[in-house]
Amino acid sequence: xxxxxxxxxxxxxxxxxxxxxxxxxxxxxxxxxxxxxxxxxxxxxxxxxxxxxxxxxxxxxxxxxxxxxxxxxxxxxxxxxxxxxxxxxxxxxxxxxxxxxxxxxxxxxxxxxxxxxxxxxxxxxxxxxxxxxxxxxxxxxxxxxxxxxxxxxxxxxxxxxxxxxxxxxxxxxxxxxxxxxxxxxxxxxxxxxxxxxxxxxxxxxxxxxxxxxxxxxxxxxxxxxxxxxxxxxxxxxxxxxxxxxxxxxxxxxxxxxxxxxxxxxxxxxx
Amino acid sequence: xxxxxxxxxxxxxxxxxxxxxxxxxxxxxxxxxxxxxxxxxxxxxxxxxxxxxxxxxxxxxxxxxxxxxxxxxxxxxxxxxxxxxxxxxxxxxxxxxxxxxxxxxxxxxxxxxxxxxxxxxxxxxxxxxxxxxxxxxxxxxxxxxxxxxxxxxxxxxxxxxxxxxxxxxxxxxxxxxxxxxxxxxxxxxxxxxxxxxxxxxxxxxxxxxxxxxxxxxxxxxxxxxxxxxxxxxxxxxxxxxxxxxxxxxxxxxxxxxxxxxxxxxxxxxxxxxxxxxxxxxxxxxxxxx
Numbered sequence: 001x002x003x004x005x006x007x008x009x010x011x012x013x014x015x016x017x018x019x020x021x022x023x024x025x026x027x028x029x030x031x032x033x034x035x036x037x038x039x040x041x042x043x044x045x046x047x048x049x050x051x052x053x054x055x056x057x058x059x060x061x062x063x064x065x066x067x068x069x070x071x072x073x074x075x076x077x078x079x080x081x082x083x084x085x086x087x088x089x090x091x092x093x094x095x096x097x098x099x100x101x102x103x104x105x106x107x108x109x110x111x112x113x114x115x116x117x118x119x120x121x122x123x124x125x126x127x128x129x130x131x132x133x134x135x136x137x138x139x140x141x142x143x144x145x146x147x148x149x150x151x152x153x154x155x156x157x158x159x160x161x162x163x164x165x166x167x168x169x170x171x172x173x174x175x176x177x178x179x180x181x182x183x184x185x186x187x188x189x190x191x192x193x194x195x196x197x198x199x200x201x202x203x204x205x206x207x208x209x210x211x212x213x214x215x216x217x218x219x220x221x222x223x224x225x226x227x228x229x230x231x232x233x234x235x236x237x238x239x240x241x242x243x244x245x246x247x248x249x250x251x252x253x254x255x256x257x258x259x260x261x262x263x264x265x266x267x268x269x270x
Numbered sequence: 271x272x273x274x275x276x277x278x279x280x281x282x283x284x285x286x287x288x289x290x291x292x293x294x295x296x297x298x299x300x301x302x303x304x305x306x307x308x309x310x311x312x313x314x315x316x317x318x319x320x321x322x323x324x325x326x327x328x329x330x331x332x333x334x335x336x337x338x339x340x341x342x343x344x345x346x347x348x349x350x351x352x353x354x355x356x357x358x359x360x361x362x363x364x365x366x367x368x369x370x371x372x373x374x375x376x377x378x379x380x381x382x383x384x385x386x387x388x389x390x391x392x393x394x395x396x397x398x399x400x401x402x403x404x405x406x407x408x409x410x411x412x413x414x415x416x417x418x419x420x421x422x423x424x425x426x427x428x429x430x431x432x433x434x435x436x437x438x439x440x441x442x443x444x445x446x447x448x449x450x451x452x453x454x455x456x457x458x459x460x461x462x463x464x465x466x467x468x469x470x471x472x473x474x475x476x477x478x479x480x481x482x483x484x485x486x487x488x489x490x491x492x493x494x495x496x497x498x499x500x501x502x503x504x505x506x507x508x509x510x511x512x513x514x515x516x517x518x519x520x521x522x523x524x525x526x527x528x529x530x531x532x533x534x535x536x537x538x539x540x541x542x543x544x545x546x547x548x549x550x551x552x553x554x555x556x557x558x559x
Contacts, residue, residue: 125377126378126379126382128293129341129376129377129379130377132282132285132286132289133376136282164339165281165282165283166282168282168339168342168376169282172342172376176377204375208375208376208377209374209375210343210374
Protein backbone atom coordinates (compact mmCIF):
# COMPACT_ATOMS: atom_id res chain seq x y z
CA UNK A 1 0.00 0.00 0.00
CA UNK A 2 2.71 2.43 1.07
CA UNK A 3 4.88 1.48 -1.89
CA UNK A 4 2.05 1.99 -4.33
CA UNK A 5 1.51 5.45 -2.95
CA UNK A 6 5.15 6.24 -3.45
CA UNK A 7 5.30 5.17 -7.09
CA UNK A 8 2.17 7.15 -7.72
CA UNK A 9 3.80 10.27 -6.30
CA UNK A 10 6.93 9.72 -8.35
CA UNK A 11 5.01 9.33 -11.56
CA UNK A 12 3.16 12.50 -10.93
CA UNK A 13 6.22 14.60 -10.21
CA UNK A 14 8.04 13.25 -13.26
CA UNK A 15 5.18 14.21 -15.53
CA UNK A 16 4.55 17.52 -13.92
CA UNK A 17 4.19 19.47 -17.14
CA UNK A 18 1.61 22.18 -16.91
CA UNK A 19 -0.59 20.30 -19.38
CA UNK A 20 -0.88 17.15 -17.28
CA UNK A 21 -4.15 17.18 -15.40
CA UNK A 22 -2.91 16.47 -11.94
CA UNK A 23 -6.21 17.11 -10.24
CA UNK A 24 -7.56 14.13 -12.08
CA UNK A 25 -4.71 11.90 -10.96
CA UNK A 26 -5.12 13.01 -7.39
CA UNK A 27 -8.84 12.44 -7.51
CA UNK A 28 -8.35 8.99 -8.97
CA UNK A 29 -6.02 8.08 -6.15
CA UNK A 30 -8.32 9.58 -3.59
CA UNK A 31 -11.25 7.61 -4.99
CA UNK A 32 -9.27 4.43 -4.75
CA UNK A 33 -8.53 5.04 -1.09
CA UNK A 34 -12.18 5.78 -0.43
CA UNK A 35 -13.21 2.67 -2.29
CA UNK A 36 -10.89 0.52 -0.22
CA UNK A 37 -12.41 1.91 2.95
CA UNK A 38 -15.99 1.50 1.78
CA UNK A 39 -15.34 -2.06 0.54
CA UNK A 40 -13.91 -3.17 3.84
CA UNK A 41 -15.76 -1.29 6.57
CA UNK A 42 -19.56 -1.23 6.87
CA UNK A 43 -21.21 2.14 7.47
CA UNK A 44 -22.28 0.91 10.90
CA UNK A 45 -20.89 -2.41 12.12
CA UNK A 46 -22.16 -5.15 14.42
CA UNK A 47 -21.61 -5.12 18.18
CA UNK A 48 -18.11 -6.14 19.12
CA UNK A 49 -16.48 -6.54 22.53
CA UNK A 50 -14.35 -3.63 23.72
CA UNK A 51 -11.47 -6.07 24.14
CA UNK A 52 -11.55 -6.60 20.37
CA UNK A 53 -9.93 -3.18 20.05
CA UNK A 54 -6.72 -4.86 21.25
CA UNK A 55 -6.25 -6.33 17.79
CA UNK A 56 -5.70 -2.88 16.36
CA UNK A 57 -2.95 -2.04 18.83
CA UNK A 58 -1.16 -5.31 19.48
CA UNK A 59 2.23 -3.61 19.89
CA UNK A 60 1.15 -0.38 21.51
CA UNK A 61 1.32 -0.58 25.29
CA UNK A 62 -0.21 2.83 25.89
CA UNK A 63 -3.34 1.93 23.96
CA UNK A 64 -3.51 -1.56 25.46
CA UNK A 65 -3.51 -0.06 28.96
CA UNK A 66 -6.24 2.38 28.01
CA UNK A 67 -8.37 -0.32 26.39
CA UNK A 68 -8.16 -2.20 29.69
CA UNK A 69 -9.47 0.87 31.45
CA UNK A 70 -12.19 1.33 28.82
CA UNK A 71 -13.22 -2.32 29.16
CA UNK A 72 -13.80 -1.79 32.89
CA UNK A 73 -16.50 0.76 32.02
CA UNK A 74 -17.95 -0.51 28.74
CA UNK A 75 -18.54 -3.98 27.33
CA UNK A 76 -19.27 -3.38 23.66
CA UNK A 77 -18.23 -1.14 20.82
CA UNK A 78 -19.95 -0.61 17.47
CA UNK A 79 -17.57 0.61 14.79
CA UNK A 80 -18.53 3.11 12.11
CA UNK A 81 -16.92 3.79 8.75
CA UNK A 82 -14.20 6.46 8.96
CA UNK A 83 -15.46 8.66 6.11
CA UNK A 84 -15.62 12.01 7.88
CA UNK A 85 -19.29 11.50 8.69
CA UNK A 86 -18.64 9.11 11.57
CA UNK A 87 -19.76 11.42 14.35
CA UNK A 88 -23.06 12.29 12.71
CA UNK A 89 -23.73 8.70 11.72
CA UNK A 90 -22.77 7.24 15.08
CA UNK A 91 -24.70 9.88 17.00
CA UNK A 92 -27.90 9.45 14.94
CA UNK A 93 -27.73 5.70 15.14
CA UNK A 94 -27.04 5.59 18.87
CA UNK A 95 -29.82 8.01 19.74
CA UNK A 96 -32.42 6.22 17.67
CA UNK A 97 -31.31 2.85 19.00
CA UNK A 98 -31.75 4.14 22.54
CA UNK A 99 -35.12 5.71 21.77
CA UNK A 100 -36.46 2.47 20.32
CA UNK A 101 -36.45 1.05 23.84
CA UNK A 102 -38.46 3.96 25.21
CA UNK A 103 -41.63 4.59 23.24
CA UNK A 104 -42.59 7.82 25.03
CA UNK A 105 -39.26 9.48 24.42
CA UNK A 106 -39.38 8.33 20.83
CA UNK A 107 -42.74 10.04 20.30
CA UNK A 108 -41.35 13.21 21.86
CA UNK A 109 -38.32 13.06 19.59
CA UNK A 110 -40.56 12.44 16.59
CA UNK A 111 -42.60 15.56 17.39
CA UNK A 112 -39.48 17.73 17.61
CA UNK A 113 -38.24 16.34 14.31
CA UNK A 114 -41.60 16.96 12.68
CA UNK A 115 -41.33 20.68 13.43
CA UNK A 116 -37.69 21.04 12.48
CA UNK A 117 -38.15 21.79 8.79
CA UNK A 118 -39.51 25.32 9.12
CA UNK A 119 -36.53 26.51 11.11
CA UNK A 120 -34.26 25.44 8.28
CA UNK A 121 -36.34 27.17 5.62
CA UNK A 122 -36.47 30.32 7.73
CA UNK A 123 -32.68 30.29 7.89
CA UNK A 124 -32.63 30.51 4.10
CA UNK A 125 -31.93 26.96 3.00
CA UNK A 126 -33.46 26.04 -0.35
CA UNK A 127 -36.93 24.85 0.49
CA UNK A 128 -37.13 22.01 -1.94
CA UNK A 129 -33.81 20.39 -1.08
CA UNK A 130 -34.51 20.75 2.64
CA UNK A 131 -37.85 19.08 2.02
CA UNK A 132 -36.10 16.28 0.20
CA UNK A 133 -33.91 15.49 3.22
CA UNK A 134 -36.68 16.13 5.71
CA UNK A 135 -39.10 13.77 3.94
CA UNK A 136 -36.60 10.94 3.93
CA UNK A 137 -35.65 11.58 7.55
CA UNK A 138 -39.29 11.50 8.65
CA UNK A 139 -39.95 8.45 6.51
CA UNK A 140 -37.25 6.56 8.40
CA UNK A 141 -38.51 7.77 11.80
CA UNK A 142 -42.05 6.79 10.90
CA UNK A 143 -40.98 3.37 9.71
CA UNK A 144 -39.18 2.78 13.01
CA UNK A 145 -42.06 4.15 15.05
CA UNK A 146 -44.51 1.74 13.46
CA UNK A 147 -42.58 -1.40 14.31
CA UNK A 148 -43.90 -2.81 17.58
CA UNK A 149 -41.22 -5.37 18.30
CA UNK A 150 -38.06 -3.71 19.63
CA UNK A 151 -35.75 -6.37 18.22
CA UNK A 152 -37.18 -5.98 14.75
CA UNK A 153 -37.08 -2.21 14.98
CA UNK A 154 -33.39 -2.39 15.86
CA UNK A 155 -32.79 -4.66 12.90
CA UNK A 156 -34.55 -2.18 10.62
CA UNK A 157 -32.48 0.67 12.07
CA UNK A 158 -29.33 -1.28 11.32
CA UNK A 159 -30.43 -1.96 7.74
CA UNK A 160 -31.38 1.65 7.11
CA UNK A 161 -28.06 2.91 8.39
CA UNK A 162 -26.17 0.48 6.19
CA UNK A 163 -28.08 1.49 3.08
CA UNK A 164 -25.78 4.15 1.63
CA UNK A 165 -28.60 6.27 0.23
CA UNK A 166 -30.70 6.44 3.39
CA UNK A 167 -27.76 6.50 5.74
CA UNK A 168 -26.26 9.53 4.02
CA UNK A 169 -29.61 11.29 4.02
CA UNK A 170 -29.81 10.83 7.79
CA UNK A 171 -26.33 12.33 8.07
CA UNK A 172 -27.19 15.30 5.86
CA UNK A 173 -30.30 16.13 7.82
CA UNK A 174 -28.45 16.05 11.14
CA UNK A 175 -25.76 18.24 9.59
CA UNK A 176 -28.43 20.72 8.55
CA UNK A 177 -30.00 20.69 12.03
CA UNK A 178 -26.58 21.22 13.56
CA UNK A 179 -25.87 24.09 11.21
CA UNK A 180 -29.23 25.64 12.06
CA UNK A 181 -28.50 25.36 15.78
CA UNK A 182 -25.11 27.02 15.36
CA UNK A 183 -26.60 29.87 13.36
CA UNK A 184 -29.52 30.33 15.73
CA UNK A 185 -27.16 30.78 18.67
CA UNK A 186 -24.32 32.37 16.76
CA UNK A 187 -23.41 34.76 19.56
CA UNK A 188 -22.56 31.86 21.82
CA UNK A 189 -20.82 29.69 19.25
CA UNK A 190 -18.78 32.44 17.61
CA UNK A 191 -16.32 32.32 20.56
CA UNK A 192 -15.41 28.75 19.61
CA UNK A 193 -14.56 29.50 16.00
CA UNK A 194 -10.94 30.25 15.22
CA UNK A 195 -9.89 32.88 12.73
CA UNK A 196 -12.17 35.57 11.39
CA UNK A 197 -14.83 33.28 9.98
CA UNK A 198 -18.43 34.03 10.84
CA UNK A 199 -20.62 31.27 12.22
CA UNK A 200 -22.43 31.11 8.87
CA UNK A 201 -19.12 30.73 6.99
CA UNK A 202 -18.10 28.02 9.39
CA UNK A 203 -21.37 26.17 8.81
CA UNK A 204 -21.02 26.36 5.03
CA UNK A 205 -17.44 25.15 5.13
CA UNK A 206 -17.29 22.72 8.02
CA UNK A 207 -20.78 21.55 8.93
CA UNK A 208 -23.01 21.31 5.87
CA UNK A 209 -20.65 19.63 3.37
CA UNK A 210 -20.49 15.86 3.61
CA UNK A 211 -17.33 14.10 4.77
CA UNK A 212 -16.22 17.08 6.89
CA UNK A 213 -15.03 15.85 10.26
CA UNK A 214 -16.65 16.94 13.49
CA UNK A 215 -15.17 18.85 16.35
CA UNK A 216 -16.31 19.76 19.83
CA UNK A 217 -18.43 22.57 18.49
CA UNK A 218 -20.34 20.26 16.11
CA UNK A 219 -21.10 17.91 18.97
CA UNK A 220 -22.31 20.66 21.26
CA UNK A 221 -24.62 22.04 18.60
CA UNK A 222 -25.89 18.61 17.54
CA UNK A 223 -26.68 17.74 21.17
CA UNK A 224 -28.54 20.93 21.72
CA UNK A 225 -30.41 20.55 18.39
CA UNK A 226 -31.68 17.12 19.44
CA UNK A 227 -32.00 18.11 23.08
CA UNK A 228 -29.78 15.36 24.37
CA UNK A 229 -26.39 14.77 25.96
CA UNK A 230 -23.42 12.69 24.95
CA UNK A 231 -20.42 11.30 26.80
CA UNK A 232 -17.24 11.11 24.74
CA UNK A 233 -14.43 8.84 25.89
CA UNK A 234 -11.10 10.08 24.58
CA UNK A 235 -8.47 7.49 23.86
CA UNK A 236 -5.13 8.65 22.45
CA UNK A 237 -1.44 8.21 23.11
CA UNK A 238 -1.39 10.93 25.75
CA UNK A 239 -0.02 10.31 29.22
CA UNK A 240 -1.83 8.30 31.86
CA UNK A 241 -3.38 4.86 31.76
CA UNK A 242 -6.96 6.00 31.69
CA UNK A 243 -9.30 7.17 28.98
CA UNK A 244 -10.64 10.67 29.63
CA UNK A 245 -14.34 11.34 29.57
CA UNK A 246 -16.15 14.50 28.54
CA UNK A 247 -19.85 15.12 28.94
CA UNK A 248 -21.44 17.44 26.41
CA UNK A 249 -23.13 19.63 27.41
CA UNK A 250 -21.25 19.68 30.70
CA UNK A 251 -23.10 18.16 33.61
CA UNK A 252 -25.72 16.38 31.47
CA UNK A 253 -26.84 12.82 31.98
CA UNK A 254 -25.73 11.40 28.65
CA UNK A 255 -27.94 9.18 26.51
CA UNK A 256 -25.23 8.34 24.02
CA UNK A 257 -21.69 7.16 24.68
CA UNK A 258 -19.05 7.56 22.00
CA UNK A 259 -15.46 6.44 21.80
CA UNK A 260 -13.12 9.00 20.26
CA UNK A 261 -9.79 8.07 18.83
CA UNK A 262 -7.93 10.82 16.94
CA UNK A 263 -10.04 11.53 13.87
CA UNK A 264 -12.76 8.96 14.51
CA UNK A 265 -15.89 8.16 16.55
CA UNK A 266 -17.43 4.77 17.40
CA UNK A 267 -20.39 3.90 19.62
CA UNK A 268 -19.92 2.45 23.12
CA UNK A 269 -22.29 0.25 25.14
CA UNK A 270 -22.19 -0.56 28.86
CA UNK B 271 -39.20 3.36 -21.43
CA UNK B 272 -40.44 5.71 -18.78
CA UNK B 273 -38.09 6.88 -16.07
CA UNK B 274 -40.43 5.66 -13.37
CA UNK B 275 -40.13 2.03 -14.37
CA UNK B 276 -36.40 2.12 -14.98
CA UNK B 277 -35.12 3.32 -11.64
CA UNK B 278 -35.42 2.16 -8.08
CA UNK B 279 -37.78 4.78 -6.73
CA UNK B 280 -36.87 3.80 -3.20
CA UNK B 281 -33.36 5.17 -3.66
CA UNK B 282 -33.19 8.68 -2.17
CA UNK B 283 -30.84 9.81 -4.94
CA UNK B 284 -33.31 8.81 -7.65
CA UNK B 285 -36.19 10.43 -5.79
CA UNK B 286 -34.15 13.56 -5.50
CA UNK B 287 -33.41 13.74 -9.23
CA UNK B 288 -37.08 13.16 -10.05
CA UNK B 289 -37.89 16.02 -7.76
CA UNK B 290 -35.34 18.25 -9.43
CA UNK B 291 -36.61 17.34 -12.89
CA UNK B 292 -40.05 18.43 -11.77
CA UNK B 293 -38.71 21.62 -10.22
CA UNK B 294 -36.87 22.59 -13.40
CA UNK B 295 -39.60 21.41 -15.77
CA UNK B 296 -40.41 24.93 -16.98
CA UNK B 297 -37.72 26.94 -18.71
CA UNK B 298 -36.86 30.35 -17.25
CA UNK B 299 -35.23 33.31 -18.90
CA UNK B 300 -31.81 32.36 -17.62
CA UNK B 301 -31.64 28.58 -17.65
CA UNK B 302 -33.31 25.37 -18.65
CA UNK B 303 -32.26 21.81 -17.83
CA UNK B 304 -33.79 18.41 -18.17
CA UNK B 305 -32.68 14.78 -18.14
CA UNK B 306 -31.98 13.42 -21.60
CA UNK B 307 -34.35 10.74 -22.70
CA UNK B 308 -34.22 7.60 -20.53
CA UNK B 309 -31.21 8.68 -18.46
CA UNK B 310 -31.92 10.39 -15.18
CA UNK B 311 -28.20 10.75 -14.50
CA UNK B 312 -27.35 12.73 -17.61
CA UNK B 313 -28.97 16.09 -18.23
CA UNK B 314 -28.63 18.72 -20.90
CA UNK B 315 -28.89 22.40 -20.07
CA UNK B 316 -28.97 25.80 -21.72
CA UNK B 317 -28.01 29.05 -20.00
CA UNK B 318 -28.25 32.59 -21.24
CA UNK B 319 -25.03 34.64 -21.29
CA UNK B 320 -25.19 37.10 -18.39
CA UNK B 321 -26.28 40.61 -19.49
CA UNK B 322 -23.75 43.47 -19.46
CA UNK B 323 -20.88 41.07 -20.10
CA UNK B 324 -19.15 39.91 -23.26
CA UNK B 325 -21.44 36.88 -23.14
CA UNK B 326 -24.60 38.96 -23.52
CA UNK B 327 -26.83 37.59 -26.24
CA UNK B 328 -25.16 34.20 -26.15
CA UNK B 329 -26.79 30.84 -25.46
CA UNK B 330 -24.65 28.12 -24.00
CA UNK B 331 -25.53 24.47 -24.00
CA UNK B 332 -23.94 21.62 -22.12
CA UNK B 333 -24.18 18.34 -20.29
CA UNK B 334 -24.59 17.68 -16.59
CA UNK B 335 -23.33 14.30 -15.42
CA UNK B 336 -24.66 13.21 -12.06
CA UNK B 337 -22.50 10.82 -10.05
CA UNK B 338 -24.28 7.76 -8.59
CA UNK B 339 -23.77 9.30 -5.13
CA UNK B 340 -25.60 12.50 -6.06
CA UNK B 341 -26.50 14.67 -4.11
CA UNK B 342 -23.72 13.64 -1.72
CA UNK B 343 -21.26 14.41 -4.50
CA UNK B 344 -21.45 17.29 -6.95
CA UNK B 345 -22.66 17.22 -10.53
CA UNK B 346 -20.09 17.46 -13.34
CA UNK B 347 -20.65 20.20 -15.87
CA UNK B 348 -19.44 20.00 -19.47
CA UNK B 349 -20.04 22.82 -21.95
CA UNK B 350 -20.74 22.00 -25.58
CA UNK B 351 -21.19 25.47 -27.13
CA UNK B 352 -17.93 27.32 -27.91
CA UNK B 353 -17.86 30.31 -25.56
CA UNK B 354 -14.29 31.49 -25.01
CA UNK B 355 -14.48 31.10 -21.25
CA UNK B 356 -14.56 27.33 -20.77
CA UNK B 357 -13.17 24.60 -22.94
CA UNK B 358 -15.87 22.56 -24.60
CA UNK B 359 -16.26 18.82 -24.05
CA UNK B 360 -14.28 19.03 -20.85
CA UNK B 361 -15.38 18.87 -17.24
CA UNK B 362 -15.33 22.37 -15.86
CA UNK B 363 -13.34 23.39 -12.84
CA UNK B 364 -15.71 25.39 -10.72
CA UNK B 365 -15.79 25.10 -6.98
CA UNK B 366 -19.31 23.80 -7.25
CA UNK B 367 -18.72 21.14 -9.88
CA UNK B 368 -16.90 17.83 -9.59
CA UNK B 369 -13.33 19.03 -9.35
CA UNK B 370 -13.77 20.38 -5.85
CA UNK B 371 -16.04 17.89 -4.12
CA UNK B 372 -15.06 19.16 -0.69
CA UNK B 373 -16.92 22.41 -1.11
CA UNK B 374 -20.14 20.95 -2.54
CA UNK B 375 -23.16 20.76 -0.23
CA UNK B 376 -25.94 18.21 -0.61
CA UNK B 377 -28.48 20.96 -0.03
CA UNK B 378 -27.41 22.56 -3.29
CA UNK B 379 -29.03 21.41 -6.50
CA UNK B 380 -28.72 21.41 -10.27
CA UNK B 381 -30.35 24.82 -10.25
CA UNK B 382 -27.64 26.06 -7.88
CA UNK B 383 -24.98 24.65 -10.17
CA UNK B 384 -26.47 26.46 -13.19
CA UNK B 385 -26.69 29.74 -11.29
CA UNK B 386 -23.09 29.29 -10.25
CA UNK B 387 -22.07 28.63 -13.83
CA UNK B 388 -23.77 31.83 -15.01
CA UNK B 389 -22.21 33.83 -12.17
CA UNK B 390 -18.83 32.29 -12.88
CA UNK B 391 -18.71 33.03 -16.60
CA UNK B 392 -17.54 36.67 -16.37
CA UNK B 393 -14.81 35.85 -13.82
CA UNK B 394 -11.19 35.42 -14.86
CA UNK B 395 -10.02 31.93 -15.82
CA UNK B 396 -6.35 32.22 -14.81
CA UNK B 397 -5.21 28.79 -15.83
CA UNK B 398 -7.67 26.72 -13.81
CA UNK B 399 -8.76 23.47 -15.35
CA UNK B 400 -10.95 23.85 -18.40
CA UNK B 401 -10.59 27.64 -18.47
CA UNK B 402 -9.93 29.76 -21.54
CA UNK B 403 -8.81 33.38 -21.64
CA UNK B 404 -10.20 34.64 -24.93
CA UNK B 405 -10.41 38.38 -25.57
CA UNK B 406 -13.76 40.12 -25.07
CA UNK B 407 -14.07 40.56 -28.86
CA UNK B 408 -13.62 36.87 -29.51
CA UNK B 409 -16.17 36.07 -26.82
CA UNK B 410 -18.66 38.51 -28.30
CA UNK B 411 -18.26 36.88 -31.71
CA UNK B 412 -18.82 33.46 -30.17
CA UNK B 413 -21.87 34.77 -28.32
CA UNK B 414 -23.35 35.90 -31.63
CA UNK B 415 -22.56 32.59 -33.29
CA UNK B 416 -24.05 30.64 -30.41
CA UNK B 417 -27.52 31.87 -31.33
CA UNK B 418 -27.54 29.45 -34.25
CA UNK B 419 -25.76 26.62 -32.48
CA UNK B 420 -27.58 23.29 -32.41
CA UNK B 421 -27.24 20.30 -30.14
CA UNK B 422 -27.47 16.90 -31.84
CA UNK B 423 -29.81 15.72 -29.09
CA UNK B 424 -31.80 18.83 -28.26
CA UNK B 425 -31.84 20.84 -31.49
CA UNK B 426 -31.55 24.60 -31.65
CA UNK B 427 -30.72 25.84 -28.19
CA UNK B 428 -31.65 29.50 -28.53
CA UNK B 429 -35.29 28.36 -28.48
CA UNK B 430 -34.92 26.56 -25.18
CA UNK B 431 -35.22 29.58 -22.94
CA UNK B 432 -38.21 31.85 -22.69
CA UNK B 433 -37.90 35.53 -23.45
CA UNK B 434 -39.59 38.72 -22.40
CA UNK B 435 -40.83 40.04 -19.12
CA UNK B 436 -43.59 37.51 -18.68
CA UNK B 437 -41.22 35.05 -17.14
CA UNK B 438 -39.68 35.45 -13.80
CA UNK B 439 -37.37 32.82 -12.45
CA UNK B 440 -37.68 31.88 -8.79
CA UNK B 441 -35.98 34.41 -6.53
CA UNK B 442 -32.61 33.53 -5.08
CA UNK B 443 -32.75 32.17 -1.57
CA UNK B 444 -30.43 33.54 1.05
CA UNK B 445 -28.42 30.35 0.92
CA UNK B 446 -28.03 30.65 -2.83
CA UNK B 447 -26.88 34.22 -2.84
CA UNK B 448 -24.31 33.52 -0.15
CA UNK B 449 -23.21 30.52 -2.18
CA UNK B 450 -22.82 32.64 -5.30
CA UNK B 451 -20.74 35.10 -3.35
CA UNK B 452 -18.49 32.36 -2.08
CA UNK B 453 -18.03 31.10 -5.63
CA UNK B 454 -16.86 34.50 -6.72
CA UNK B 455 -14.53 34.60 -3.75
CA UNK B 456 -13.25 31.20 -4.59
CA UNK B 457 -12.41 32.35 -8.08
CA UNK B 458 -10.53 35.34 -6.72
CA UNK B 459 -8.71 33.19 -4.27
CA UNK B 460 -7.67 30.82 -7.00
CA UNK B 461 -6.27 33.70 -8.98
CA UNK B 462 -4.30 35.01 -6.05
CA UNK B 463 -3.11 31.59 -5.18
CA UNK B 464 -1.40 31.16 -8.51
CA UNK B 465 0.67 34.23 -7.86
CA UNK B 466 1.59 33.51 -4.28
CA UNK B 467 1.93 29.79 -4.68
CA UNK B 468 5.68 29.78 -4.31
CA UNK B 469 5.66 31.84 -1.19
CA UNK B 470 3.05 29.66 0.36
CA UNK B 471 4.52 26.36 -0.62
CA UNK B 472 6.78 26.16 2.40
CA UNK B 473 3.91 26.71 4.78
CA UNK B 474 1.66 24.38 2.88
CA UNK B 475 4.28 21.75 3.26
CA UNK B 476 4.00 21.90 7.02
CA UNK B 477 0.27 21.71 6.87
CA UNK B 478 0.43 18.76 4.56
CA UNK B 479 1.35 16.43 7.41
CA UNK B 480 -2.05 16.52 9.04
CA UNK B 481 -3.91 16.89 5.77
CA UNK B 482 -6.32 14.23 4.70
CA UNK B 483 -6.51 12.97 1.15
CA UNK B 484 -9.86 14.68 0.72
CA UNK B 485 -8.31 18.10 0.20
CA UNK B 486 -7.46 17.93 -3.44
CA UNK B 487 -6.56 21.60 -3.67
CA UNK B 488 -3.77 21.41 -1.18
CA UNK B 489 -2.51 18.13 -2.47
CA UNK B 490 -2.28 19.58 -5.92
CA UNK B 491 0.11 22.16 -4.63
CA UNK B 492 2.24 19.60 -2.91
CA UNK B 493 2.49 17.65 -6.11
CA UNK B 494 3.51 20.76 -8.03
CA UNK B 495 6.33 21.51 -5.73
CA UNK B 496 9.35 19.67 -7.13
CA UNK B 497 9.35 21.93 -10.17
CA UNK B 498 8.34 25.12 -8.48
CA UNK B 499 9.46 28.31 -10.08
CA UNK B 500 11.27 29.35 -6.98
CA UNK B 501 13.89 26.66 -7.26
CA UNK B 502 14.56 27.34 -10.91
CA UNK B 503 14.89 31.03 -10.20
CA UNK B 504 17.33 30.31 -7.47
CA UNK B 505 19.36 28.07 -9.72
CA UNK B 506 19.57 30.82 -12.25
CA UNK B 507 20.70 33.28 -9.61
CA UNK B 508 23.54 31.08 -8.59
CA UNK B 509 24.56 30.45 -12.16
CA UNK B 510 24.66 34.15 -12.93
CA UNK B 511 26.49 35.26 -9.86
CA UNK B 512 28.85 32.33 -10.09
CA UNK B 513 30.58 33.81 -13.11
CA UNK B 514 31.04 37.21 -11.53
CA UNK B 515 32.28 36.94 -7.98
CA UNK B 516 32.36 33.35 -6.92
CA UNK B 517 34.47 34.03 -3.82
CA UNK B 518 32.11 36.54 -2.27
CA UNK B 519 29.12 34.42 -3.14
CA UNK B 520 30.50 31.39 -1.36
CA UNK B 521 31.40 33.41 1.71
CA UNK B 522 27.92 34.80 1.82
CA UNK B 523 26.49 31.38 1.60
CA UNK B 524 28.65 30.12 4.41
CA UNK B 525 27.61 33.05 6.54
CA UNK B 526 24.02 32.22 5.86
CA UNK B 527 24.40 28.60 6.64
CA UNK B 528 26.18 29.00 9.95
CA UNK B 529 23.36 30.54 11.98
CA UNK B 530 20.97 27.87 10.76
CA UNK B 531 22.19 25.67 13.62
CA UNK B 532 23.59 22.20 13.79
CA UNK B 533 20.11 20.84 14.27
CA UNK B 534 19.31 21.31 10.61
CA UNK B 535 22.46 19.55 9.54
CA UNK B 536 21.67 16.67 11.84
CA UNK B 537 18.20 16.42 10.39
CA UNK B 538 19.33 16.42 6.81
CA UNK B 539 21.96 13.84 7.70
CA UNK B 540 19.26 11.66 9.18
CA UNK B 541 17.11 12.10 6.09
CA UNK B 542 19.99 11.17 3.80
CA UNK B 543 20.67 8.06 5.81
CA UNK B 544 17.02 7.06 5.64
CA UNK B 545 16.89 7.70 1.89
CA UNK B 546 20.04 5.66 1.47
CA UNK B 547 18.54 2.78 3.43
CA UNK B 548 15.37 2.93 1.37
CA UNK B 549 17.45 2.83 -1.80
CA UNK B 550 19.30 -0.23 -0.55
CA UNK B 551 16.08 -1.97 0.37
CA UNK B 552 14.58 -1.17 -3.02
CA UNK B 553 17.67 -2.49 -4.81
CA UNK B 554 17.57 -5.61 -2.70
CA UNK B 555 13.94 -6.10 -3.54
CA UNK B 556 14.46 -5.60 -7.24
CA UNK B 557 17.55 -7.79 -7.67
CA UNK B 558 17.33 -10.42 -4.96
CA UNK B 559 13.64 -11.25 -4.82
